[in-house]
Amino acid sequence: MSKILVIAEHLNGKLNPSTARAVSAATAIKAETIDVLVLSDKVDAIAKEAAKIQGISRVFTVERAENAHPLASMLAPQIAKAAANYSHVFVPSTTFGKDVAPRAAALLGVAQISDVMSAEGSHTFKRPIYAGNAIITVEADPSQTVVATIRTASWPTAADNANSAPIEALDLDVALPTHTRFVELKQGKSDRPDLQSASRVVSGGRGVGSKENFEIIYKFADKIGAAVGASRAAVDAGYVPNELQVGQTGKIIAPELYIAIGISGAIQHLTGIKDAGTIVAINKDAEAPIFEVADIGLVGDLFKLIPELEQAIG
Template sequence: MSKILVIAEHLGGKLNLSTARAVSAAAAIKPEAIDILVLSDNVDTVAAEAAKIEGVSHVLTIARAENAHPLAAVLAPQIAKAAAGYSHVFAPSTTFGKDVLPRVAALLGVAQISDVMSVEGTHTFKRPIYAGNAIITVEADPNTVVVATIRTASWPAAATGVSSGQIEAISVDVALPSHTRFVELQQGKSDRPDLQGANKVVSGGRGVGSKENFEIIYKFADKIGAAVGASRAAVDAGYVPSDLQVGQTGKIIAPELYIAIGISGAIQHLTGIKDAGTIVAINKDGEAPIFEVADFGLVGDLFKIIPELETLV
């Protein structure tokens, strides 16, 4: 029987929703047990949140001062040791998971499977390639541990309820590297919903015209309670910071509603929104590729259309 270890992603003492999505992928395998591993200097709050995710048997914690910040070089040796006895090790396919899990796979001597979007069997999975233009089926060696990142946009978050998972502190005997150290974390602060977990997202592209003009995107997003995103073209033009970028080289998201404003629809951008529920496109170019995937399209000047939409909200 399969036994799966899910690596918890957290920041500032708060569990990231991506962890619950990884649990959903684990549950699709129908394993004997799903455990979550929390690594931190102070594990209590995150472990308590993780224990509330339905389907989780145990929440294992490793509390060490070295785990105060999620450094892949420091976390990976501990995860590899803790993975003993597990058939699968999963982590979200986020910046965190993409940083940590390849090191874990290397330490365990296996090839990582990236961006799992569906489970076909205990060792058989589907994942996108070629910027999402093709889906391939990959099969892992059943005699080795499966190390995989989970495409969070393809999975719903597992439900949460009362605490059901048992919390257990463990220790691992492993030497930690000293060549990597934490210097500083820089992150933007916003009262808007998190881009990767938001149900509604409003994104702007090069068609917005300037950094100053992008205020119309922020204002409209705030009006409807949405997160703000952007195309790579808008980021490269300096309209917004890179952490708002949606697409193949940015964030992969799956909101219930995605509104693309002034975005032409390059394939790299469409890769990041292919799992969105409803896509609305606003662009003055009626031939823009974004209209090929949009459920609803408005052709016209965004600076006239958006104020009209705001009056209807």
């Protein structure tokens, strides 16, 4: 039977929802055991959050000063050591997961499986290739530990359980490297919902026209309580910072509602929203590719349509 270790992603003492999505992937395999590993310098609050996720057996914690920041060089040796008795190690396919999982896989001497979007069996998975234009089936060697990043947009968030799973401190005898040190973390600060976990997202593209004009996107997003995203064209043009980029080379998201404003719909962008619930497109070009995937399309000037929508919302 499969025993799966899910690596918890967290920041500033809070568990990222991506962890619960990785647990959903583990649950799909019908594993005998699903444990969560929390690596931090202060584990208590994070571990208590993780313990509420439905489907997990235990939460293991490793509290060390070196775990204050998510440095892959520090975390990977601990993950590899903790994974000794597990058949699978699952990590969210986020910036965090894409950083740490390859190092952990290398230390375990196995090849990593990226962006798992479905499980056909305990060692058979499906993942996207060619910018999402094709889906490939990958079969892992049952004799080796499976290290996989989980495409969070393809999995639901595991529900909270009424009873919390037991929490146990783990003592890992592993030497950590000394050649890496944390300097600082630079990230955009916003009161808006997180782009990767928001249920509603409003994105703007090149059609918005300028950084100043992008205020109409921010205003509309705030009106409906949505996160803000952007196409690569808008990011490259300097309208918004790159952490807002949605698409193949940006963030892969799956909100319940996605509103694309002034976005033509290049395949790289569509890859990032293929799992969205309802897609609404606003573009003055009736032939824009975005309309081929949109559930609702509005053809017209965004600077006229958005104020009308805001007025209709009230």
